[in-house]
Amino acid sequence: MGNTxxxxxxxxxPAISERARTTDESGRVPEETVGELIDAGVFRMLQPRPFGGQEADPVEFYEVVRAISAACCSTGWITSVLGVHPWQLGLFPEAAQTEVWDPDPDTLVSSAYAPVGRLTPVDDGYRLTGRWSFSSGCHYARWALLGALVVGDQGRPVDFLTVLVPRSDYRIEEAWDVVGLRGTASNDILVDQAFVPRHRVIRNYDQAQLKGPGQRINPGPLYRLPFAAVFTSAVTAPVVGAVTGGYDSYVSMTKERVRLSLGGGRFAEDPYAQVAIARAACEIDATILQMDHNIREMTVRAAEGRDIPMELRLRTRRDQVRGTERAIAAIDLLFKTAGGTSLRRGSPIERAWRDAHAGSVHVANDVERTLAMYGRGALGLTVEDNLV
Incomplete structure (x- = not known):
């Protein structure tokens, strides 16, 4: 049928690419761009059908994210992050989904998953207080998914939850002044003693067990996939897209570039440039092939009602973090061999280099820790982690 x-x-x-420099310098994706992406249906791709979504193949979603990120990584990043949240919301109780999407199925939800919030049990729910950083695209969202710990009588954490909070219950504080992904406006969210009813809460442990109350109304295979696979792939996809855009710019530039030193000549005839192109293209292709293959295998197993084994979950995470690592290796190589032209602020290669490196420091891209988890599993040791 194709990816419509x-x-x-x-x-x-073309318009997103033209706005890329302005997005980077202003620190925010233009409202016009977000509106165009809403109209294109991007944010409904992983949204449940009962609430106006498409329940699309996640591989198609990542393909869209990579394409946008190649034009502007900040735009691709918020597309991916805001676009993956409807999938997680589909795991929440029906009442939460109704509360968010009944008024407007195009409602956007941001997130900040670090468990820095404090939840105190009260009648019919919790009281939430905390401050969260790095909520990408929060200015476009009317709700936020926030990580929080339930604190017991002894003052110790007893559970790790993700809670859904409306815009009226939090404020956004401008705190985003960074080197890369400047246009994502990943600012801070502050909550002070907001009431969170029980239907707006999901346990991270249950989610890691591929369970969620929303599965009763959203029984499709999409909502039987691991959070660790769906979300972390949404973090790597923009990085790969940015590097792909940098690669395309490098190839285009190299075709026309003439050497002004070392005897002159066309860069297209330089074997070192040719090798750099081949290596970078191979890293990009390998990343996409491995990541898409793993997500497809998971989706087929979920559709057939089969278990998704730990071996596959660990392999998916292994290939996802290695995908980020490969993408960084590719853009580093291109940045270096592009010469002084790659230093010009705002050039496509320079921006791709900054944005890819910024995306690579996300917790989902912790390469060594994730590879160690894979090694533990391969050696028959127990692996306990919410991101697997």
């Missing part, structure tokens, strides 16, 4: 959303998005890419 991707076809609509391709028509938007």
């Amino acid at each position: 959303v991707l076809e609509r998005v391709r028509a938007l890419l």
Whole structure:
């Protein structure tokens, strides 16, 4: 049938590319761009059908994210992060989904998953207080998914939850002044003693066990996939997209570039440039092939009602973090061999280099820790982690 959303998005890419520098310098994706992406249906790709979504193949979603990120990584990043949240919301109780999407199925939800919030049990729910950083695209969202710990009588954490909070219950504080992904406006969220009813809470342990109350109304295979696979892939996809955009710019530039030193000549004839292109292209292709293959295998197993084994979950995380690592190796190589032109602020290669490196420091891209988990599993040791 084809990726119809991707076809609509391709028509938007020239304008997104033209706005990339302004997005980077202003620190925010233009409202016009977000509106165009909403109209294209991007944010409904992983949204449940009962609430106006498409329940699309997640591989198609990541394909769209990579295409947008190649034009502007900040735009691709908030597309991916805001676009993956409807999938997680589909695991919440029906009442929470109704509360968010009944008024408007295009409602966006941001997140900050670090468990820095404090939840105190009260009648019919909790009281939430905390401050969260790095909530990408929060200015476009009317709700937020926030990580929090339930604190017992002894003052010790007894459970780790993700809670859903409306915009009226938190304030956003401008705190985003960074080197890369500047346009994501990943600012801070502050909550002070907000009441959270029980239907707006999901246990991270249950989620890691591939369970969620929302599965009763959203029984499709999409909502039987591991959070660790779906979310972390949404973090790597923009990085790979940014590097792909940098690669395309490098190839285009190299075709026309003439050497002004070392005897002159066209860069296209330089074997070192040719080798750099080959290596970078191979890293990008290998990343996409491995990541898409793993997500497809998970989706097929979920559709057939089969278990998703730990071996596959660990392999998916292994290939996802290695995908980020490969993408960084590719853009580093291109940045180095592009010469002084890659230093110009705002050039596509320079921006791709900054944005890819910024995305690589996300907790989902902790390469060594994730590879150690894979090694533990391969050696028959127990692996306990919420991101697997």
